[in-house]
Amino acid sequence: MPFITKQYKFCAAHRYWNNRWTEAENFENFGDDIYLHGHNYNLDITISGEINTDSGFIVNLQKLNNIVQENVISIMDHSQIEKDIDWFENRQPSTENMVVFIWERLVGKIPSPAKLHSIKLQETPTISTTYFGPK
DSSP states (O other): OOOOEEEEEEEEEEEEOOOTOOOHHHHHHHHHGOOOOEEEEEEEHHHHHOOOTTTSSSHHHHHHHHHHIIIIHHHHEEEHHHHHHHHGGOOOOHHHHHHHHHHHHHTTTTTTTEOOOOOEEEEEEEEEEEEEEOO
């Protein structure tokens, strides 16, 4: 079965902080990331499915673009993740949590028979997280 990956970009800010820890414990665990900072994220959405014989595609990319824009980019772009997005109220704004959030926002919205296969979020050139959905 073929897979297609579409890449999106957004910018967002965050800081790591655990209210149950002292400032020293927060710094020990998160370093300078306790201070507000931002990233230019690269988001890869991978879709699997059979190729439509009429279009030659797994998924209509215009529809996919609209779904991702409405359900992810419009929410995350230029946000302070842990303050502006309620889902992160009791969660760290890590790439690990972000891919779960994005999956939940998209999983039921991909036009059938195509299916969401994975989410990959790259935060820096050396940090990315890939998620294939819940087990």
